[in-house]
Amino acid sequence: MSTISFFSSVNFRNRVTPTLLSSPLVPHNISWRNASIAGSQQTWTVFPFFIFCRDIMIPGNRMLMVILLCQVLLGESNHASLIPEEGKKKAPGLHGQTAGQSHELLRDFEATLLHMFGLQGRPRPSRSATVPRYLLDLYRLQSGEAEEAGVHDAAFEYPERSASRANTVRGFHHEEHMERVHSGEYQMKNVEALPLRFVFNLSSIPEDELLSSAELRLFRQQIDLAILGSGGGEEGLHRINVYEVLKPPRAGQLITRLLDTRLVRHNTSRWESFDVSPAVLRWTRENLPNHGLAVEVQPLNQTPYHQGRHVRISRSLHQEPGEDWEQVRPLLVTFGHDGKGHPLTRRAKRSPKQRGRKRNRNCRRHALYVDFSDVGWNDWIVAPPGYQAYYCQGECPFPLADHLNSTNHAIVQTLVNSVNTNIPKACCVPTELSAISMLYLDEHDKVVLKNYQEMVVEGCGCR
The missing domain is CATH 2.10.90.10 (Cystine-knot cytokines)
Structure with missing residues (x-):
């Protein structure tokens, strides 16, 4: 040589x-x-x-x-x-x-x-590339910078279990052009709107990287209680269901499998994390077709007009003042290990x-x-x-x-x-x-x- x-x-x-x-x-x-x-x-x-x-x-x-x-x-x-x-x-x-x-x-x-x-080559990021706040906070907490600066967000939950088995964390935004869009008229006339479908392109994950878990993060915003009345009892609750889409959608119908569900209140703004590991592991380990995920928001005893309006699962037609869609859009996070070195701690x-x-x-x-x-x-x-x-x-x-x-x-x-x-x-x-x-x-x-x-x-x- x-x-x-x-x-x-x-x-x-x-x-x-x-x-x-x-x-x-x-x-x-x-x-x-x-x-x-x-x-x-x-x-x-x-x-x-x-x-x-x-x-x-x-x-x-x-x-x-x-x-x-x-x-x-x-x-x-x-x-x-x-x-x-x-x-x-x-x-x-x-x-x-x-x-x-x-x-x-x-x-x-x-x-x-x-x-x-x-x-494979030198990355040359486009101007539209954004860094999710979650991954930046995860880096600061994992590296000790947040503790040193004293700026740790108490609401941030460190994924101890997932990170303990991984040395690589990746963030993915969904392909917006592939999501199904509901018109306002359709949602007004139908009590139960169909789930919204998200497709994530995971082709950038190397073959030698073994995924251990994955989570879908959704942001929900606080709603003015004056809109919904007292907000007490079941009136302040929403159920969020996350599904795996099993087959390509046909005639507006989705064939799905339930992955995770949660009952949440609308009285606070925060991120919700849902375990989608079974679906992502099937796509990456077993090479099964990736038809995406579906999210359904079901309010309890609420009018269809307000159904899921506080859960940010799609871009608004009219952007709210001071709102940054790139920082509140759904985020798929994968945790994996390439077999080199120790996991994140x-x-x-x-x-x-x-x-x-x-x-x-x-x-x-x-x-x-x-x-x-x-x-x-x-x-x-x-x-x-x-x-x-x-x-x-x-x-x-x-x-x-x-x-x-x-x-x-x-x-x-x-x-x-x-x-x-x-x-x-x-x-x-x-x-x-x-x-x-x-x-x-x-x-x-x-x-x-x-x-x-x-x-x-x-x-x-x-x-």
Whole structure:
């Protein structure tokens, strides 16, 4: 397999040692030399997520490596650098390569990183793409941002059971052109209006993503009690039924199966969630035809004119002042797992560890902020705008101290190095990695909340 090689100079105790790094992730037949960034007192390598020990690289850090490599390839561009500011100079340009070759190389690296994210191509959201408030609140609560900012909505119910089995949450709006529209005259003359049908296009869900549950979210608005009288007893109640449509509708008739039902009052505005997992799992796991869902609103002892008018299941012909249909329209939410990493869990916001200003050359964690706008991805990544990835750097001196989190093998290797310099020292590498959550728009303008593993360095050690 062809690899890309980087020769850098790493200063260990005033002794310059050539180090070879190689990776199978990059395009074939490309070679760089002297791709290092020299500081005034020390030498910085441009790829802190590599282990500078012969041809070894931690697989968990490949995604971060590609982000950094894309940034370095930008050379003398106006983009802000992802490399730490301390002791850093600008990376040299691509010597001997034309602008076209550089652009092609960047495109190849972007494709590699997108593949790591599970995307076929770079998403380019349309202007009409919207992010449901529910998924944004779910991200903030799951990532700990809501707790840190103290803006958590008490009415928001975290789907603990569904999220505990999933690392991916997707949001879908229905295809409005396929819903059946009732005329006002029809509803005035018929006591029981037919259910309204919703069709959701779920083709963007990858085949390797196993769904565990799904819910249909409907928004209901408070109704002025003066319209309905006292509103006491059964007069203030509505029943909402959600069905699976089993066959294509014919002659205005729907063949359905009841999925969930709920009795609600109209005296408050809130979202209602209905379990539609059986239908969605049949569509995705068993590949049965997806004819959509149907929603029926049945008031108790109410005139047909007011039937279901507070449940927002279709766009109003005349928009109410200050109303945002995109934020109150029905939303289908799926919870799935792609078999990679751990499920979504509620966690507190990470607090940066306070360290003294005393310079420490030993192996430790350093700050490294990855800004998605630096690589031009802030148009489709909704949150976060960037994150603190950290990296490991420093010496592993003999004898290895306990706080350097070493293995027995590293201790033996360091001992042998002290008497035989042909044997390399132990390397400063990440020993603990954690995940981050990302909220983004995919290639189909669908909103995705996903956990990505091994994105943040939590601990370093000599290995």
